[in-house]
Amino acid sequence: MIDRIKTLLKEVEELKANNAEELEALRIKYLSKKGEISTLMNDFRNVAADQKREVGQFLNQLKEATQQKINDLKEEFSNSTAVDTDIDLSRTSYPVPLGTRHPISIVKKEICDIFARLGFSIAEGPEIEDDWHVFSSLNFAEDHPARDMQDTFFIQHNPDILLRTHTSSVQTRVMERQQPPVRIICPGRVYRNEAISYRAHCFFHQVEALYVDKDVSFADLKQALLFFAKELFGQDTKIRLRPSYFPFTEPSAEMDISCNLCGGKGCPFCKHTGWVEILGCGMVDPSVLENCGIDSKIYSGYALGMGIERITNLKYQVKDLRMFSENDVRFLKQFESAN
Numbered sequence: 001m002i003d004r005i006k007t008l009l010k011e012v013e014e015l016k017a018n019n020a021e022e023l024e025a026l027r028i029k030y031l032s033k034k035g036e037i038s039t040l041m042n043d044f045r046n047v048a049a050d051q052k053r054e055v056g057q058f059l060n061q062l063k064e065a066t067q068q069k070i071n072d073l074k075e076e077f078s079n080s081t082a083v084d085t086d087i088d089l090s091r092t093s094y095p096v097p098l099g100t101r102h103p104i105s106i107v108k109k110e111i112c113d114i115f116a117r118l119g120f121s122i123a124e125g126p127e128i129e130d131d132w133h134v135f136s137s138l139n140f141a142e143d144h145p146a147r148d149m150q151d152t153f154f155i156q157h158n159p160d161i162l163l164r165t166h167t168s169s170v171q172t173r174v175m176e177r178q179q180p181p182v183r184i185i186c187p188g189r190v191y192r193n194e195a196i197s198y199r200a201h202c203f204f205h206q207v208e209a210l211y212v213d214k215d216v217s218f219a220d221l222k223q224a225l226l227f228f229a230k231e232l233f234g235q236d237t238k239i240r241l242r243p244s245y246f247p248f249t250e251p252s253a254e255m256d257i258s259c260n261l262c263g264g265k266g267c268p269f270c271k272h273t274g275w276v277e278i279l280g281c282g283m284v285d286p287s288v289l290e291n292c293g294i295d296s297k298i299y300s301g302y303a304l305g306m307g308i309e310r311i312t313n314l315k316y317q318v319k320d321l322r323m324f325s326e327n328d329v330r331f332l333k334q335f336e337s338a339n
């Protein structure tokens with residue numbers, strides 16, 4: 001029996017396993033209930049009493065050596081699998097890959113930051129609004145086409161409740177509860193009942209600015225506009241104002257900037273005019289101030305509003321408006337990282 005144990009001891013020393021299955025097979029062969037060692041243990045009962053001590057020692061030695069060998073193999077084998085699999089458990093957890101900011105958020109922040117440098121603070125209002133804040137307080141006549149079902153989403157059964165079509169509603173919200181000086185910038189989402197295409201969507205984003213104080217003049221507006229355009233599109237940017245009409249401003253204007261793609265020389269983007277329109281603006285109509293409880297004999301103000309998508313298109317040449325709401329990661333990850 002001692003010879004058998006010695007043979008096994010040698011055998012065990014040279015054991016090898018390449019994977020978990022092979023290792024398990026070895027464990028079963030030597031250490032299981034019906035394995036080599038258990039069989040020897042059973043035979044041990046028949047060993048003559050005077051040899052029991054010596055045989056017992058060898059047997060114990062074999063058992064321990066086998067156990068040890070199996071453990072060693074296991075360790076060796078599990079170390080090597082950590083390297084073999086795709087997951088590297090030894091890798092540190094940083095840097096964690098971050099997402100990217102949405103282009104609309106990037107541009108919205110840029111616009112707000114520029115106005116913040118002029119002393120404007122952010123104001124927000126609800127997207128579900130009423131007729132007063134979106135239209136009536138802002139001088140929209142009863143029969144103004146913007147109120148039409150074709151432009152505005154109304155809540156069924158209550159035409160007084162609607163999704164705001166512009167962020168100008170925040171002007172009224174703020175002026176109703178705050179006397180001048182008012183100097184606010186209002187970013188937000190707006191809704192219009194438009195057929196969705198590459199150039200129109202049923203929702204988009206605007207930024208509204210409003211400044212009301214004593215002696216605010218059109219010259220102040222022009223100065224703020226020029227500063228804004230140069231900060232956003234570069235110091236070489238030129239602006240021009242064209243007379244326009246909005247119910248809530250008098251006089252009203254639209255601002256063009258020199259095309260930032262061709263530098264004003266003319267290209268398909270600016271339809272070869274050298275100019276692109278970016279916002280509407282004007283002096284707040286005195287009746288709007290009065291509608292909000294502000295004395296128009298003491299105070300005056302200017303307002304301006306722009307679409308963020310339009311500015312983003314100018315900055316990044318996004319050709320299809322629908323990209324902004326599709327959440328396609330291939331599109332989104334091209335923009336500035338979120339950290």
Ligand code: DAH
Nearest residue numbers: 166168280281282303304305
């Ligand atoms: N609310 C206008 C729109 O949605 C944009 C606008 C034009 C806002 C002139 C203004 C403004 O504050 O003065 O088209």
